Amino acid sequence: MLRSACIRxxxxxxxxxxxxxxxxxxxxxxxxxxxxxxSLDKLYPNSNPEFGVPYSPHSTQEDSDKFTGHIPxxxxxxxxxxxxxxxxxxxxxxxxxVDLRFHVPSxxxxxxxxxxxxxxKFKTKINARGELIVTSDRTRMQIKNxxxxxxxxxxxxxxxxxxxxxxxxxxxxxxRLRTERAHRERLRQKKLHSTKKQDRNVYVD
Numbered sequence: 001m002l003r004s005a006c007i008r009x010x011x012x013x014x015x016x017x018x019x020x021x022x023x024x025x026x027x028x029x030x031x032x033x034x035x036x037x038x039s040l041d042k043l044y045p046n047s048n049p050e051f052g053v054p055y056s057p058h059s060t061q062e063d064s065d066k067f068t069g070h071i072p073x074x075x076x077x078x079x080x081x082x083x084x085x086x087x088x089x090x091x092x093x094x095x096x097x098v099d100l101r102f103h104v105p106s107x108x109x110x111x112x113x114x115x116x117x118x119x120x121k122f123k124t125k126i127n128a129r130g131e132l133i134v135t136s137d138r139t140r141m142q143i144k145n146x147x148x149x150x151x152x153x154x155x156x157x158x159x160x161x162x163x164x165x166x167x168x169x170x171x172x173x174x175x176r177l178r179t180e181r182a183h184r185e186r187l188r189q190k191k192l193h194s195t196k197k198q199d200r201n202v203y204v205d
Contacts, residue, residue, distance in 0.1 A: 067157050071150055072109055076102045078146065083137040097137040100149040104132050110157055117160040132156075 080095035104115055104126060119126065126132050134156075136148040167175070 067110060067114060067161055069154060070109065071153060075107065075109070076100055077131075080142060083140065083145075094140070094142070096140050096142050096145060097135065098142065098145040098149050099133070099135050100146070100153070101127075101131045101133045102153075103130050105130050111161075114157060114161045118156065121160050122156060 077100070079099040081097045081099065082095060083097040104110075104118055107115060110118070118132070119130075122132060125134070132153075134149045134152045136145040136152070138148055139145055
């Protein structure tokens, strides 16, 4: 009945002729055809969604000292907890907040020189055991907060890997003049303060 109604509707719209017959063939839909908008390959196209498969990048000797952007999930410690902030009763029922941490000195997926810079640059976010702690509760979805934590780690590694900018002769001269000017101003203020204290002294014969 439903098929006949569909055919009549298509003929009335002029999409098919009366002599044309439609052949409906059943199609098996696989679960692999469906991809959620929150799947990891859409949130992070360059990441490896197969957590159980060890990551083996095809890198050369020149790229061994660079961060590839890949973060091995099996070397991270991930915990979930209740999130704070607005969200209704769902906040009290779902563990959406993500606490991600890893041991920086033993993280071989980060070059050694970058690890040393991270230990110095982000020492306020590293505990006594040498673990870098990153948290996220931006959204009310666990997978998106995990993606946000991974992005924070990538940004921290990229920030630590940046080399200091080489100053030009002009910039060096400007910096030197500013330093000398600040030094002269400091001495002038010190002298004024000393003169003011001397004027407060009362001499009695």
